[in-house]
Amino acid sequence: DRVAHARSRGAVFGAGLWTAGASICVFATFALFQGRFYQPETLAAAAGALVSGALLTPLVVLVASRLLQPLFGYVTGVRLLELASFNHPLLKDLIVQAPGTYHHGIVCGALVEAAAREIGANPLLARVGAYYHDIGKGKNPVFFGENRRGENRHDALAPAVSAKIIRRHVEDGVEVARKGGLPRPIIDFIEQHHGTRLIGYFFHKAREEAQKRGEPPPDEAEYRYPGPKPQSRELALVMIGDMVVATARSVDEPSLPRLSRLVAHAIQQIATDGQLDECDITLRDLAAIERSFASTLLDLSGARPEPPSEDRLPLRVLTPEPQAKLAGK
Structure with a gap:
């Protein structure tokens, strides 16, 4: 969904980074249960997932979408x-x-x-x-x-x-x-x-x-x-x-x-x-x-915008009360 609604190339690479992170988590989980968490092959797999997900996959998506859009009559947000x-x-x-x-x-x-x-x-x-x-x-x-x-x-x-x-x-x-x-x-x-x-x-x-x-x-x-x-x-x-x-x-x-x-x-x-x-x-x-x-x-x-005339309230002019009236209060 992140790729389908991407509004910039950076968003596509961001989606690739999320994919890479998910792949690394999966590799790390399996390696941990198998007791090979610190093995060289585990680190190599994680590095490969990072490069593939964060760099290669977004590049392939961008190039492929550019080539396939005219073929299928589709246009991306980018x-x-x-x-x-x-x-x-x-x-x-x-x-x-x-x-x-x-x-x-x-x-x-x-x-x-x-x-x-x-x-x-x-x-x-x-x-x-x-x-x-x-x-x-x-x-x-x-x-x-x-x-x-x-x-x-x-x-x-x-x-x-x-x-x-x-x-x-x-x-x-x-x-x-x-x-x-x-x-x-x-x-x-x-x-x-x-x-x-x-x-x-x-x-x-x-x-x-x-x-x-x-x-x-x-x-x-x-x-x-x-x-x-x-x-x-x-x-x-x-x-x-x-x-x-x-x-x-x-x-x-x-x-x-x-x-x-x-x-x-x-x-x-x-x-x-x-x-x-x-x-x-x-x-x-x-x-x-x-x-x-x-x-x-x-x-x-x-x-x-002005409200209809019937909705307007009449203006009231406030006048001071007479002094005599005030004195009687």
Whole structure:
């Protein structure tokens, strides 16, 4: 268990040291009962157990895990911590190419990490997945709202073209991730964080334009992401967090009730669209996510939660009692 949940290479060597200590105790116990406690072979066996357990075994584990992770689609805690470093080349590129997207990912990571703890999911995996889920936007950053400065490039494009550009960031992200050597579990966040959701703004715009021209409505499939839908709770968290962070930017005066309504609306939209049908998330999880997201957003906004007005007690102004009344006491 110490190795499976290790968050550093030092923890792996620490587990090896515990193994070596246990082996030495076993050797010493048998040697004591056999009357060979001080024999050279006993000391040699203890030394071998120390070297093997504290040095060789951890080295084999670290090398083997590095080689076998891509083969079995598994990622260790040590590898996740490496990917969580802001000095990772892909994140350093993203902050230069698309600083708004970079900040969006960091905020999303804070949200999903706290919520993952609440529902018993993997907080580190969720946070790292949030950091990288939008790296594909680095190829065309100006077409995404968080990076836009000045004119909106989509104003000069047809809705179908805009939707294609928006959809493309998923494919671009997968391509960048593979070239950058990201493990399969992180690539899943890139592929699945939109599921098969509708790119609603451009779909409705295209439908309105078609109605004005008397043409048939556009094909909804052309305005949906390719999927797949989220397959785990961590992936569902990032999908919800991605939408919540994007919409929370429009909240002028954040408060806990207002943010709770915003998060609840996002969850309802995603669930109603069937995006959570293929993961093992429960209604209890969604309620915990709503509370956690709203609380974390409030903390990040710097606003102070205020109790409802009906719960506030009226202020009492204390005035000195008249001297005559005091004298009569």
